[in-house]
Amino acid sequence: MDPKELEIIMETLEEESILKEKIRDAASDMEKSIRVMMATLTGIHSTRRDQLDVLLNSTEQARESCKKPLATIAQIVPKHQYWRWKDLYARHIQNLVFIIVLSDYLRSGKLSSIQDISDCLGLNPEWHNEVHIQTEDYLQGIISVINELSRFAINSVTLGNFEEPFKIQRFASDVFAGFSMLSLKNDALRRRFDSLKYDLKRIEEVVYDLRVRNLGPAGQSQGQSQE
């Protein structure tokens, strides 16, 4: 091989190797904050509804600290190479989606959009070709949220909150309806979609248990006859 060519190739490969390391470093910076937030959020299962907001707000700082690593990644990834490097930190993105969607739902009962999450993480739309929240990562995060909520439904009842499961049931079935519209191939998303059905079933069982005992929210049975 021509020595000059060897040199050029070598240089480029070395640069890319360094780049990979830097992205990994940024991802691991996020990892610590993400762990902290995930740990905090496990507390929702044992927190009374009126104290939930305080718990959720306590994750604010950790969430803020994720902005910088993401901005770093956006700066160092060469133009248009989002897809080349995304796998190095895709898991972290999915976790962040989970954290934000869950928190937002618990606060407002709504499903946050990709735009909402991007804003929350300080992701500049101009960075799109270098870093963005990819649809599949967003969907994966949502499925994790529903999974968490099915557990939360059960624990809410235990904590004496009989309204929550009904809200969760409506939310989960809306999300499920959305997912059902996708023609999923035989991949990771498809497998997790199947888990969604089980979560929905669990939630419906909780709702049934409450209805049957007339423990649902007063007057909010939405026109459905009680057993």
Add this chain to the structure above:
Amino acid sequence: MGFGSRDEIVSVFDSFREELDANNDRRERIIKLSREITILSKRTIFLLHRIATSDNKQDTPDAATDKERNTQSESDDSLVTAERKLQEIRMKPLKQLALDIPSQSVYWQHEKSITPGIQEYIEAVSYMHFIKTGQLIQYEEMKKWLSDDSGVLLIPLPFDEFLLGISDLTGELMRFAITSIARGSGRAKAEDVCSFVRKCKADFERFTPYVRELSKKQQTTKQSMQKIEEANYAVKLRLAEFQSSPDLLDDIAKRSITLPQRRPMDENNNGDIETD
């Protein structure tokens, strides 16, 4: 902020559906074309094998050059055919593939589907280049084979891709060399090939930490190279002990490759290669 009603949620998932479907459709088109490129490239490689072996009727140094001069025109015709076939790949399926890769972003999105066809194509092109020039094709030259007639690059060529495709070539060359020797001809040509591959392998060694599958391919190349080295060893020994005619030398080399185990030379061996 956020979606509050079922309608809103369903509506956004509708857009996801479109997006995912479009991605899947594109991926399938790319896979199909990549496969086509693979098949056509492989056929060209077989053709190039035939071209390369057709020079090896006789193998003594003098006879080889005379023969080569005589067969030059025949080989050229076939080389012309091979080049034409490769151009056809470039003008048709490759160009079509490029239509589904409108940007660098999309390239990286579908890189795993694109790569198999492109690597096979690189192998074919660099093989032809080697037969023509005895040299390894350069990166810039390779890029021309991935460009259209006006020089616009149709499909990006990352260095990794280039190296892996070339490494496939060296693996292929070694297999070809072994086959020639095992058939009882082509020892001199195999020697050329061997030294070329040895140089390439040495050059590539420094890249192995950076390019993922490269070390595996290097391993394959190394194993093939060892077989040829052992054949050359057997021949050299025979030459040193006796003056043998070229045909016999080819036969020795051939046996050393087809013998199931290599036997160490013992004292009592008077030079006759024992058969099984």
